[in-house]
Amino acid sequence: MLLISCPVCGVEGDETEFRYGGAAHIERPASLDPENISDEAQRDYLFIRKNPCGLHFERWVCARGCGKWFHAARDTMTLEFKAFYAITDQPPKLAEGAPAGPKGRGGRT
Numbered sequence: 001m002l003l004i005s006c007p008v009c010g011v012e013g014d015e016t017e018f019r020y021g022g023a024a025h026i027e028r029p030a031s032l033d034p035e036n037i038s039d040e041a042q043r044d045y046l047f048i049r050k051n052p053c054g055l056h057f058e059r060w061v062c063a064r065g066c067g068k069w070f071h072a073a074r075d076t077m078t079l080e081f082k083a084f085y086a087i088t089d090q091p092p093k094l095a096e097g098a099p100a101g102p103k104g105r106g107g108r109t
């Protein structure tokens, strides 16, 4: 069971009370130069994702709380959340294996 804490409203719960929204911080090629998007850039944006063994930045939505999107940093090996942060924030600087407080939970950054 994943324990998640919404950084917007503070609701805490397991993964059934939130929805995973995929990898975070993926830049859309159309936001850079919409007139000259290559097929490869569009393909990579739509279909190519990292599958890291370790720290992964993800998007989640507070489905049964405020309904807002937020970001989370999670270790894919231990399933431990390292941090929860606002959707507009850049990813926190986290060292692999750094302590993040209680097991299964992360802290706000």
Ligand SMILES: [Zn+2]
Pocket (backbone or CB within 6 Å): 006, 007, 008, 009, 010, 011, 062, 065, 066, 067, 068
């Ligand atoms: Zn919330």
